[in-house]
Amino acid sequence: MTRYFARKIGLYLLAFWAGVTIDWAIPRLMPGNPIAAYVSRFSLNSQGPWTALYQLFNKAFGYNLPIWDQYWHYWDNLFHGNLGISLYAFPEKVTTLIAQAAPYTLALLVPAITLSYVLGNRVGAMAARRKALDNTVLPLGYLFQAMPYAWLALAAAFYLAQIERWFPVQGGSAAGVAAGFTWVYIWGLVSHWFLPFLTVFLVSFGGWSIGMRNLVIYELETDYARYLRALGAPSRLVRRYAYRNAVLPQLSGLALALGTVIGGNIVTEVVFQYPGLGHLIYTAATDQDYSLLQGIFIFIIVGVLVANFVIDIVYILIDPRTRLSMQGAAA
Secondary structure, eight states, X not given: OHHHHHHHHHHHHHHHHHHHHHHHHHHHHXXXXXXXXXXXXXXXXXHHHHHHHHHHHHHHTTTTSOHHHHHHXXXXXXXXXXXXXXXXXXXXXXXXXXXXXXXXXXXXXXXXXXXXXXXXXXXXXXXXXXXXHHHHXXXXXXXXXXXXXXXXXXXXXIIIIIISOOSOSSOSSOTTOOOSSOHHHHHHHHHHHHHHHHHHHHHHHHHHHHHHHHHHHHHHTSHHHHHHHHTTXXXXXXXXXXXXXHHHHHHHHHHHHHHHHHHHHHHHHHHHTOTTHHHHHHHHXXXXXXXXXXXXHHHHHHHHHHHHHHHHHHHHHHOHHHHHHHHHHHO
């Protein structure tokens, strides 16, 4: 087991290095000059002050250094917990902006991913053995899974917010309400949170329900299920074994789907102008804020890698075959 975890940690460290390197390189491959765009906001009339201010900011952000020096400085700052200064919110630190936006994104993603996975698997498993439920879940599942996040978000915003006016269409909390543990403020948070949550939940729910339904049907037709039924085992016991075996591919699929769900969440936050990391990415991209873009993507990279590592551990705990194979390799 020690060898297994050592190999896994090595792979995750390699993935972290590759992710951070790509994260550092992509903004520098984007067209435009962020320092020039920022200095242009000051509307300086003469070239001299413009050039002096440009050189000052270029040196302050380290863009005057050779490209490899920028790369090593980036890693050095990263290991010291310094993600830099934001251009669009100068002189605010990137870590401060991420700390302000991350709770909104986590409060959106964690319930949406967890509930869609649990409920999608349960409903999909029930649909595999109930014809009436299968006739409704399957088409709805395909419909939700095929919907782009942006389209579903726009449809929800148009109907539920603009026409019915049940929910606010944008923002993260009620305007003009001071933050605190009051019912007015909490209801403002929940009402602004619900439509983005519903969008991410429905798309994910469709995929999990379809996947589990197909997997359970496959497991119920395998040799071990037929053998159990031939021995006179109760149908409930057979379905329980089928469900437990079908969960394993779904758990692996959860690890693979995290990146897609986070990408869909970014689009959803932009549509609703929800003040999470997705909306912050959009703002940083439009303002060519390298430091902020890199800092947010590092936060996402670390979050996805940690979640995948946790899923690996859970997979070992629930799959006895993996534990036995590890014990056999150790022996």
